Amino acid sequence: MIDIFDPVALSAPLTLVPSKTFWRRAWLDDRTVSPVEPYVARIMVDPVDKPWAEPMFARIDELSHLAYVWRRPFDRQAVLSAVRAVDRFMQPDTPVPSVTLTKLGGVQFDWHIAGIDLEIAVDPDDDPTVIFVDIATGREWEGQLPYDDVEVKAALVDVTERVRAGFAQPSAFV
Amino acid sequence: MPSSDDDESIEGSERLFVRLPADTAHVHYDTNRGRYRVASGALELEPDEDGVSVFLESELPEGADPKIILDGHPGYLLGWFTAADVRSASDVLGLRRDPNPADAPPHPCSNAHAIIVGLETLTKNPNHKARSNIAKKSYLHTDPDEPLRRVGG
Numbered sequence: 001m002i003d004i005f006d007p008v009a010l011s012a013p014l015t016l017v018p019s020k021t022f023w024r025r026a027w028l029d030d031r032t033v034s035p036v037e038p039y040v041a042r043i044m045v046d047p048v049d050k051p052w053a054e055p056m057f058a059r060i061d062e063l064s065h066l067a068y069v070w071r072r073p074f075d076r077q078a079v080l081s082a083v084r085a086v087d088r089f090m091q092p093d094t095p096v097p098s099v100t101l102t103k104l105g106g107v108q109f110d111w112h113i114a115g116i117d118l119e120i121a122v123d124p125d126d127d128p129t130v131i132f133v134d135i136a137t138g139r140e141w142e143g144q145l146p147y148d149d150v151e152v153k154a155a156l157v158d159v160t161e162r163v164r165a166g167f168a169q170p171s172a173f174v
Numbered sequence: 175m176p177s178s179d180d181d182e183s184i185e186g187s188e189r190l191f192v193r194l195p196a197d198t199a200h201v202h203y204d205t206n207r208g209r210y211r212v213a214s215g216a217l218e219l220e221p222d223e224d225g226v227s228v229f230l231e232s233e234l235p236e237g238a239d240p241k242i243i244l245d246g247h248p249g250y251l252l253g254w255f256t257a258a259d260v261r262s263a264s265d266v267l268g269l270r271r272d273p274n275p276a277d278a279p280p281h282p283c284s285n286a287h288a289i290i291v292g293l294e295t296l297t298k299n300p301n302h303k304a305r306s307n308i309a310k311k312s313y314l315h316t317d318p319d320e321p322l323r324r325v326g327g
Binding site for chain 2: 062063066067069070072098099100101102103104106107108110112113114115116117119121123126129131135142143144
């Protein structure tokens with residue numbers, strides 16, 4: 001098994017297993033931007049410390065299969081970069097992001113909740129780009145990881161604390 | 175100020191439909207806005223594209239449901255936003271009519287084809303921001319068969 005968050009493990013040779021496995025999956029072997037067989041490496045995710053991980057990886061799993069079936073690009077290295085980026089800043093009760101594919105084969109993690117719009121997108125061979133808008137205050141910024149680590153961490157803290165506090169959604173946001 | 179390449183004959187209220195391939199891969203639920211919508215990554219330009227492909231509602235076959243745009247494209251979803259949404263997303267964005275594109279097979283809606291121009295002039299972050307601005311105004315005309323998880327999105 002591979003711990004997706006362990007850089008030592010990630011540098012080790014990976015054993016590919018068929019996709020229909022009990023374990024959560026990731027795509028950590030040779031990078032590619034062309035459609036691939038949905039063969040995957042096993043990973044461990046701690047459901048206590050990272051309760052968001054299970055649904056997040058389930059969606060990534062779904063996206064990899066959609067990319068395979070539809071012959072769309074799916075860059076595993078970009079996915080891994082995105083996962084690493086958000087894992088550094090998410091707290092145990094941070095809401096699960098929505099995860100979508102980009103047209104170029106990357107992946108995008110979005111939070112559009114509690115009056116905050118936060119998008120972290122990773123395309124192949126590129127640093128993650130970040131868009132943040134606080135709808136209530138009008139504050140907004142654009143950034144890139146890893147250069148804007150502090151701002152991204154603060155944004156995810158904002159999201160988490162507002163949801164924790166039961167943020168009431170003004171209808172004007174619709 | 176919209177792009178100099180902008181076709182001003184396309185009115186701001188014009189609905190622009192966009193094909194979304196791969197089932198739910200490019201859509202998500204936006205809790206702030208209370209609806210499913212297009213994700214900004216779906217509006218990226220691929221290397222061989224001059225602009226993001228859209229279909230002008232006013233140029234669709236008379237009386238046809240916009241779903242006709244998906245004829246021959248099973249499993250796609252259909253999203254939409256307006257021409258004004260595009261122009262307000264960034265100063266450099268505009269719309270250009272592109273009927274019957276040579277690189278696409280004949281389709282009942284080919285005459286309605288247009289492209290969003292200007293994205294190619296934007297660097298990474300402004301490009302992402304412009305696409306995000308459009309996507310936040312978007313709607314789905316065809317809902318996913320199975321609701322996406324209503325998670326952080």
